Amino acid sequence: MLPVLPSMSERRKPYPFDILEPKWQAIWEQRIAFHAPNPGEPGFDPARPKYYVLDMFPYPSGSGLHVGHPEGYTATDIVARYKRFRGFNVLHPIGWDAFGLPAEQYAIRTGQHPEVTTRQNIAHFKKQLKRIGFSYDWEREVSTADARFFRWTQWIFLQIYQSWFNPETKRAEPIATYTGDDPDSVRLAYVAEVPVNWCPELGTVLANEEVIDGKSEVGGFPVVRRPMRQWMLRITAYAERLIDELEPLDWPEGIKLLQRNWIGKSTGAEVRFAVAESDDVIAVFTTRPDTLYGATYMVLAPENPLVDRLTTNEQQAAVSAYRAQVSAKSDLERTDLAKDKSGVFTGAYAINPANGERIPIWTADYVLMGYGTGAIMAVPAHDERDLEFANRYGLEIREVVASGAVSPPGSARASRAVSGALAGKSSGGAADLAGEAPAPAREARALPRLEDGVAINSPLIDGLATPEAKKRITSLLEEKGLGRRTINYKLHDWLFSRQRYWGEPFPIVWQQGKHRAIHESELPLVPPPLDDFKPTGTGEPPLARAKDWVRYSDTATRELNTMPQWAGSCWYYLRFCDPGNEERFVGAAPERYWMGSGNDEAQNEISHSAQPGGVDLYVGGTEHAVLHLLYARFWHKVLFDLGHLSTGEPFQRLVNQGIILGEDGRKMSKRWGNVIDPLDVIAEYGADAFRCYEMFMGPLEQMKPWSMTGVEGVARFLARVWRLATEENQEGEWALSAAVQEVEPTRAHLKVIHATIKKVSEDIEALSFNTAIAQMMIFVNAFTSPPGSARASRAGAGASPATARPGSLPGGTFPARVPETAGEAPALPGVSRSVPVAALRTLLVLLNPFAPHLTSELWERLGERFPITPNEITGQPWPDYQPEFLVEDEVEIALQVNGKVRDRIMVPIGAGKAELEALARANPRVQEFIAGKTVRKVVAVEKKLVNVVAT
RNA sequence: GCCAGGGUGGCGAAAUUGGCAGACGCGCCAGACUUAGGAUCUGGUGGAGCAAUCCUUAGGGGUUCGAGUCCCCUCCCUGGUACCA
Incomplete structure (x- = not known):
């Protein structure tokens, strides 16, 4: 009889991880081993410094975690466990970004309430995370869709709603400190008509990510832009601080740059052009006021209301037709596909304030309503887009910047041949440049010239280098009230409302066409029960179906929009500090301890004053490099300004983990069938091997492919560790x-x-x-x-x-x-x-x-x-x-001849350069290679090498 | 197009201020122990060559006694972004 052999899968286990891993996980769970008490709670040790290490919490999707997710989680878990050994009080929490679109879409298809699916998904995620053995403080688990959590999301919204950004103090302040007559015009949360992605076929508004190539993701129906009343958050007020306060953070430079570019600050001037034969004025933003003389036409965005006012009767038909054509285009068609610029002349003219010339006013969709003033001065000689447009429509191109040496200061000044409004009584002995100018116009060179140079054909600033020319012309404009120095940002205010069910309802009611906040005591405002989650078809959010809920009083109705998924993730890291608090979004003492720069007791110690505070380490994917981090920083700053927080920045150190690809080198996705479930890997090799392999693959930040044989290699290493300490006895026991x-x-x-x-x-x-x-x-x-x-x-x-x-x-x-x-x-x-x-x-x-x-x-x-x-x-x-x-008595050094290693010798650690050189010269191998040559030089580097240069 | 990050053995990758390229692991080859091995242990393993030796960090140039590392140019890959005046 053959002995009973263990099954294949059992036999392959090189050590009994399948027994000992669940054993320890049970022990940790039962001991609540990784709970970090808050200051004042039993077990809290104030003598220890704090360390807050945070993962970007997951959206609990229906498909569970794949092996890519736990890469960052493993990294933070290692740091958390390490810091505990190092004597820190470690805050290492996890939670769920539980509101979101997929659960709602699933509900629309199946009628299953999002809350139910979300609960199931969370349970599955939690099981996966626990099986990997992460040392999360499960006592601090939060879910953004939990009323005990979103109650405070709503509360924070009210703080934002009830405050304004004081440009004097550059801080958010309670709205009560605003002395103007229209508080609603300055609130940090406000209502505006903004275009949304409206899909007539589906009868619903779509999120940007649901629109693919101008069509709805579901069904492929056309999507158009349609203005709707929306809640906006005034993040642009914080643009400057969001840039400036980024600087000292310990973030990857690339991410900082991404944020700066996203905010897109540019400095320039606003210039006012009078419209000929009219009282209207067109203001434009330009970063190149020095090219004002080169402005040969103007362009208004098609949506610009001035287009209606200015268009002449003769041009009316053409302009209307053009605008209709533009509005039918989706954003994508308008930008990506519009390689050929198009536009229409309005029939009107503006006066160039520099030289008094009449220049035509066009409307064209290459000018965006959403940036600057929705109008530009076109300088085709020095702007790529303007040049393309001018070439197409035969508009004048006038060079006003030349290359060449910058004239000595003061050598060239304003000209006399000036008739523009600017010239008026302006100063200016004229200098005739004709004689000494390097005849730039004759140079055959490609336009547009975008680089800095020297102003030409610009009487008031001729001969000035671009930076000086900008300053000069701007101050001249300012003197005449025709313009001023201005800063513009690409960043737009944050569109904060969604026409969705599965999100936080706004704590706002409407009465006689006006919005007002409901009282804090009415929070949490829980979404009403629904069993039909489909779009209403009218563009009204699904909450409109809950008629009773909507009716707030005889005269007031509730806001129907919900908040975007970003809302919860904007502050969840704060809630982790004090997740059970029912009085406040976070208690002052826990916030000060975990987010502050040190614990209260240690505050006087110098060692702590150097710590900037905030989350000490935040790890997550690059996909959140801009929006999540920017939005969270914004909320944090508002709460800080209002006195609720102790630091101005939430995340001190940020690290992005790279993507883990499938074994085929492609992105893991159901479509390729290359998704790997951590639980499958763990069943085969154990959680420890899984964790170690995740980390052994390569640098954390890098993109890298999964390899099962790689896991096996790491598992072998762990087995060697196991066998270093244990041996199998007669009974087959370790x-x-x-x-x-x-x-x-x-x-x-x-x-x-x-x-x-x-x-x-x-x-x-x-x-x-x-x-x-x-x-x-x-x-x-x-x-x-x-x-x-x-x-x-x-x-x-x-x-x-x-x-x-x-x-x-x-x-x-x-x-x-x-x-x-x-x-x-x-x-x-x-x-x-x-x-x-x-x-x-x-x-x-x-x-x-x-x-x-x-x-x-x-x-x-x-x-x-x-x-x-x-x-x-x-x-x-x-x-x-x-x-x-670690120190050795001897060290091996390389002997090189002409940079090539010819021998290696052991020398005492302290051997000096002279000794090394002597040894090298005496070395037979070296002599062999320098035979018949002249030694030109000998370079000796202690503890490293000797290089004999011979020719 | 623009911005950022990459390109090192068959594969994942190492490599202080410029100082012995390829640590560690996978895979592969050979051997040991074995009825057996997808277990374990031992040795080998960048390429060419019998060897001495030569070549080798995407490609080309440069600085240097010395370059994966610094500078210039080119190519390729990945991510982000898209008329931002």
Whole structure:
């Protein structure tokens, strides 16, 4: 009879992770092991510094986590566990971004209430996360769709609604401090008519991400822009601070740049053009006021109301037709596809304030209503778009900037031949440049000229270099009241309302056409129950169906819009500090402790004053580089201005994890069938192997493909760790190995131990987890491979220390080392296969943040034979390395001839340059290569190499 | 088009201030132990060459005693963005 063999899958398990991982997860759960108490709560230790490490919380989708999600989570978990060893109070929470479109769309299809699907999805996500063994503080779990949470989202909206941005103080202030007569015009939350994506066929408004190439994602129906009454948040008021206060943050430079570009600050001037034969004035924004003389026509955006006023009777038909044509185009057609510029002459003329010339006013859709004033002065000689347009319609092109040397200051000034409004009584001895100008007009060069140069054909500023010309003309315009220096931003105010069901209802009611806030005591305002989530067809949000709910009083009705998904994620990191608080969105003391720059008790210590505060480490995907982070910073600043928070920025250090691709190198998606579920990987190799592989793949920030054989390799490493401490007995059970003994590590072992402590500590701080794991592999190789084996030698543990080397001569001559060939290295006396307990314990602590289950188990088993208090790995301090174990007596240096390595020799660590040079010159290999040549130079670098240059 | 980040063995990747390219792992080759091996252990493994030796960090140029690393140009990949005056 054959013995009963374990099944294939069981046999393949190199160590019993399937038993010990659930065991430890149960222990952690039962002990609530990773709960961080707040200041004042039992168990809180005020002596410890705080560390807040945060993941971007997930949207609990129906498909669950794939292996890409936990990459960042694993990184933060390692940091969290590491910081706990380092004596920090660690805040490491997780929650759910639970409002959102997919659940609503699912509800529309199935009638299943979003709350039900969301609850199920959360349960699945939670199961996945727990099985990976993350050390989240589950006591702090929050969900944005939970009334206990969104009550405060609504409350924060009210704070925003009830305040305004005081341009004097550059801060948000309660609306009561506003002394003007129309508070609604300055509120940070306001109502405006703005265009939305309206799909007539579906009878609904679509989010931008639901519109693909101008068609609805569902059904492919046309989508048009239609103005609707919307809630807006005045984020533009904070544009300047959002740029300035970005600077000191410890974020990737690329992300900061992305945010700056998104905000898109540009400095220029607003210039007012009078309309000929009319009282109307067209204001334009330009970053190149110095090219004012080159403005040969003007363009109004088709939506600009002035178009109606200015268009002459003769042009009426053409203009109307053009505007109709434009409005039928989607945004995409208008921008992406519109390579050919189009436009129509309005029939009207404006007066160029610089020279009094009449210039035609056109309307064209290459000018956007949403930026600047919705009108431009066109300078075709110095603007690509204007040039293209001018060429198409035969408009005048006049160069006003020339290349060439900048004239000495004051050598050229205003001309006399000026008739424009600006010229009036302006100063100006004229200087005739004709003689000395380098005749730029004759140069055959491509227009437009966009670079800075020298103003020409511009009497008031001729000869001035562009920056000076800008300043000069702007101040002249200012003097005459024809313009002023202005700053413009690409950033728009935030469209904050959605025509959706599954989001936070606004705490707002409407009465006689006016909005007002409901009282705080009426929060949370819970969405009404519905069983039909379909669009109403009229463009009214689904909440309109709940007639009773909508009716607030005899005279007032509720706001029907809901907030966007961003709302909850704008402040969830604050709620984590105090998730159960029923009095406030976050208690003052917990906020001060976790978000502040240090704990109250330690505030006087200098070491803490350097800490800027906020979330100490925030890890998430690049897809949130702009919007989420910008919106959250905005809310944070408002709350800070209103005195609710202790810091001005929420996230001190930000890191983006890269995307994990499928094994086929493509993005993981159902479509390719390459999605990998963490639970499947864990069933096969265990959670520790999963975690370690996620980190071993490569740098955190980088995009990289998944590889199952890679997981296997890491699993083998963990199995080696397991077998370093245990051996299988007769019964097939794993028992603590006899090799584990209370012995002193060898000197070579000490070197590996301390090198590993150093590298792992530094690498965790730098989030270079892949190299930290590599170093721990070296450690394990050094202890598992026989001394003298190649593996041990490479690890540095098998190689003989200097003192054991024969042939070392005192007195300053250092014989070259005989190159070691494989297997030749002598076994060191006293080295046995015994594993020193202390070394093993050190490894277990270093590895614990990466592989918490395995290391906890081994630590516990070690305690059975070698008792230690406390007998819990998490109670241990992080080891410190001792530099003295890292220094060597000898170091190998390379001998180069003309930059090519010709030999390597061992020299005493202190060998100076002269000694090195002498050794190099005396070296037979070197001599061989310099024979017959003249030595020109010898470069000696201590502890590195000698390079003999000979020709 | 513009902005950002990349390009190093068959693969994932290492590499202080410029100082021995390829650590660590995967894969592969050979061997040991085995009835067996997708287990474990040992050795080998960038390319060419019998060898000495030569070549090698996308490609080309430059600075330097010395360049994956610094400078210039070109090509390719990924992400973001799209007439922002």
